Amino acid sequence: MSFNTFGRVFRFTTWGESHGPALGAVVDGCPPGIALSEADIQPWLDKRRPGQSRFTTQRREPDQVRILSGVFDGRTTGTPISLMIENVDQRSKDYSDVALAYRPGHADYAYDAKYGFRDYRGGGRSSARETAARVAAGAVARAVVPQVRVRAWVEAIGGDEIDPAAFDDAQIDANPFFCPDAAAAARWEEKVDAARKSGSSLGAVIACEATGVPAGWGAPLYAKLDSELASAIMSINAVKGVEIGDGFAAAALSGEENADPMRPGNGGPRFLANHAGGIAGGIATGQPIRVRAAFKPTSSILTPVETITRTGEAADIATKGRHDPCVGIRGVPVVEAMVALVLADQALLHRAQCG
Amino acid sequence: MSFNTFGRVFRFTTWGESHGPALGAVVDGCPPGIALSEADIQPWLDKRRPGQSRFTTQRREPDQVRILSGVFDGRTTGTPISLMIENVDQRSKDYSDVALAYRPGHADYAYDAKYGFRDYRGGGRSSARETAARVAAGAVARAVVPQVRVRAWVEAIGGDEIDPAAFDDAQIDANPFFCPDAAAAARWEEKVDAARKSGSSLGAVIACEATGVPAGWGAPLYAKLDSELASAIMSINAVKGVEIGDGFAAAALSGEENADPMRPGNGGPRFLANHAGGIAGGIATGQPIRVRAAFKPTSSILTPVETITRTGEAADIATKGRHDPCVGIRGVPVVEAMVALVLADQALLHRAQCG
Amino acid sequence: MSFNTFGRVFRFTTWGESHGPALGAVVDGCPPGIALSEADIQPWLDKRRPGQSRFTTQRREPDQVRILSGVFDGRTTGTPISLMIENVDQRSKDYSDVALAYRPGHADYAYDAKYGFRDYRGGGRSSARETAARVAAGAVARAVVPQVRVRAWVEAIGGDEIDPAAFDDAQIDANPFFCPDAAAAARWEEKVDAARKSGSSLGAVIACEATGVPAGWGAPLYAKLDSELASAIMSINAVKGVEIGDGFAAAALSGEENADPMRPGNGGPRFLANHAGGIAGGIATGQPIRVRAAFKPTSSILTPVETITRTGEAADIATKGRHDPCVGIRGVPVVEAMVALVLADQALLHRAQCG
């Protein structure tokens, strides 16, 4: 079943395909009286926008957002906020290859298996262009929880990891890779260039930290803060893994090694470690929330791959056209948006139940 | 906000605390006419039941399930199925330690921060006893999708991994660790025994495979099959990471290495690899669904850990009492249950939209 | 699809059949720290309990509620509250009549058409016994919004209406009809007795007023306060109509006649009329909320009615056994419960969005 709405009380619904006239999001449940204009949203879209360096797809989209409802006199009214972004650069081309044969790793075959047919132009609904709508909605979420700072970066590309000791927040926006380690950024430039030139692609790991989340947001069980984050992150195209705090590394630790001891602090505990990533029992502890996401390499590669056609014959397919050599890079603002959207929802839910 | 219901059309709601009179689940939306009795549910609860070996908690709970509604003449009626399990072995003890000071890594502090107070007896609602209700609901889910086989096992304990080449399905039920590799099981016996004796604890990695899922189940975006699985798995106590298919390993691959090529097969493609874990674009491809979960070591350890009291003073706390030295082991039937529950929901959703 | 959960953030799920071992409700999303015990719930169940006068069914059920979870040290913990009521007086009888032929006006045929078979004992899930679970949940709702007073009464039985001028709140609990007009109560005694003796049944109109609801609760559009109330009331067995404020009478008025003029008051407007029933644009105005519900006469009558059997043959059926001659009477506490449940949900939703 197609569920294009996310959230419980702060909800957003996205719509639109890669090659339709437009795409957008409807944000529902936003508190009233929050200052909001297109200028608050555009910078985040710009961060995600394609065509800004040679390391991302060369599709040129201005991604100008319009607010069509829900804002009056510069403030949210409490009614649904409709955000629309027009598609501009749907390059007219011949899609017969993709229409007739399945690209392995893409959603092509699965969509056909489910729906009987598909909008094959640029991936249709399965295109990463949909994430523009999330980023727009995420900007609204940020305005709902201004006390929270959500910040993501790339930790690894193609298995080449940053040096944690070299982490420099200022670097993140200083290179085209959202890389906090200048030396790694230099290495990645070469690496991604090579992949781009050979028509290959690379996976990436994104990390995200949210600070300013008060202890108490979140909930036990099926809307646990970590469960909601996992759902949100795993809903992003190309993501195949999610970790909270130490994640899989914690599975190799003993209880002593994994402990987050507490000492008295100012207005709450002072934690001596944060293996848990700021969440215990599904509820925020007041520490920074830490999430990691694994992005697979995009399946769009020039090397021909064995496949079958719609009618079941063997074929080889190579994906030409404009693609991200490392789709994880542009995942950074998308991960941030999803984390912000979850936190805005949880903030309102916490207020509902606990005042 | 407390959301104790999971699922969209096949839904279940759990209730109950570790030391209350009982716990249970209400399964709603189950199709009518399915043969179901307590005997169909009990074996799965028995698999999860504590006190079966020295490697799990020594709490002795028969975990006898009763069906209180929704079944008539041995078949489901389409109305809500109420399942109840009585708590028997709530050992009467002094909880003053836990009531007064927070156990680091437990939900104690977070619950107090959220709710202002908590049921501290045996962890209250945050206890892993809640997962008994999930396992019972999961047995109903299995009956809804009998064509699907859901099978989980332990892949690593405390960082000691199985040898994939030694994988033997028959071994999984032949040792107390749900370990498919007899040699690893032997090593783990020693390892877990050591942890148990020293009052320490160990993390674990659980893998789960679902076969028989037809291509087409699942959906794009916010109810993607992978997103729903991530949410379900991450909602289990102690889970800190989720992977679909190759997960984080995929982030280190190139597009060529990560490809899942297709050849013509019988009534659908024959895939030459399954890096994607059986899901593309959120929709099942017909390959086995593969999920992995990272369980942290339980925070209940004998070694005193620095903490604070409810009133903010420094203290040390050691968790005595009956605990699992490796809570991941008993996570095996719980992971299976959650995967079955997601698949039953997705099966009905697929039928709703696509007939 | 079976949806046995009601509410958006303050939610309850009911389960159970007329002749199963028990029935119950799980209340989820309740704020923490609210004083709650079985003694707070029982009086409302007692008000609804059958067998208290000769004007209701003679089934004898003590309807003793047990709280199985979610309450600790006399206060709600914020986790799900499981409420259970055992069925005691499931008179062992021969149901072959009902199993084989459909009672017109009952859910018998519709259930069979939907599910293929049904639990025919006492109406199974379609029995009004399910409303006991609602009344129990409603008592929790009352504790969530203690500033609100929800009060229902019977306005008409079998078309015989009370005299509004004779309305006396003290009378409502002074007769077995929840009738605020002593003279009408006297007439109804005769009327209902006649129906009872002849094995007939009568319809009724219930009115309900909620005072203390602050201006602002509610919402535009699909969770409008009036829309939520309509859904809640229409979900009660035997209800066929719902009105807010003047309801259908308003359709015969002009704009001038229907106006609710305002004058300055203390801390808000003073309204000079309340045609709107306290709701404008889906949002409470601060005036009393006024709702009315039409209960049809129960279809269980001694007069044989033409019907068909499960196998499609013509038959006549008369409903023997214990039944309410006027099921609307016992609808009073159920309507109150549903209104309280809607208001508790809206109170939390309002706090979520508007602080």
Next chain:
Amino acid sequence: MSFNTFGRVFRFTTWGESHGPALGAVVDGCPPGIALSEADIQPWLDKRRPGQSRFTTQRREPDQVRILSGVFDGRTTGTPISLMIENVDQRSKDYSDVALAYRPGHADYAYDAKYGFRDYRGGGRSSARETAARVAAGAVARAVVPQVRVRAWVEAIGGDEIDPAAFDDAQIDANPFFCPDAAAAARWEEKVDAARKSGSSLGAVIACEATGVPAGWGAPLYAKLDSELASAIMSINAVKGVEIGDGFAAAALSGEENADPMRPGNGGPRFLANHAGGIAGGIATGQPIRVRAAFKPTSSILTPVETITRTGEAADIATKGRHDPCVGIRGVPVVEAMVALVLADQALLHRAQCG
């Protein structure tokens, strides 16, 4: 809380204000492969369009719908269908009256009480213009359940009722009142003209019938077909009452009078009456579904009404500008749309659970 989404698996979300740039709906969960174009939607919008006779508001809106997503090659793809209608005739005028003082009966005061401020231009989100989006979504719903015919008409205006014996389906589209009784239409012409000229307004009763609904759609309890219909209808601006079948009239009947006897028929029972309006126990019986809605007279009248200003002073307010003298008339396509939307949702839900 603002909930602008309706439906459980076939869902739609509306957005937009009376005087914003546009309004629209996102329809989610639509089955794939259904033929759909703007030409399938436009006729229903045309039916609702203002300015078509002197009996409706003189605002001139072409209400041209655009499909922005979810349709490819003339068929639905299974992904969200975004529908947009631009606002054209937002007459530039001075709203200072409405901005400063509350119009009794409107949502003005309630919105301010809830949100602290409001978009006062043309009623903002509370304007009946929002219903254009519902009508557009309703056209999609009709395509989902083509076997169902949903047909509404006006039964009474200002208390003047049609003669049931004079019912003529062909008349409904032959006069500007959707009136099935030619004689009543003639009377109403005079009546509504008088109200229009004097700046007054009139209430109305709308009836709606859905034929072709198979026995079995619907569900017990909180998503009962009647409960869903009540919620849907009561969410329409100006509706204050909803009846299923005989509604309030049933409350005055005896069980014998209210019975719907059955005789053997072709492939199911033949019912000898339809007091129940085609629904028993929340589930369709296969008879025509019958619903009635009470529309209050619009509060926009020229006669000055006592009110207060935003700052709490006494004032008088008269509503000038373009308004419907009888808003119920244009409610006809809106009621039809909501009934179609509920039935499409229930059709998919039934398929989900019962195959």
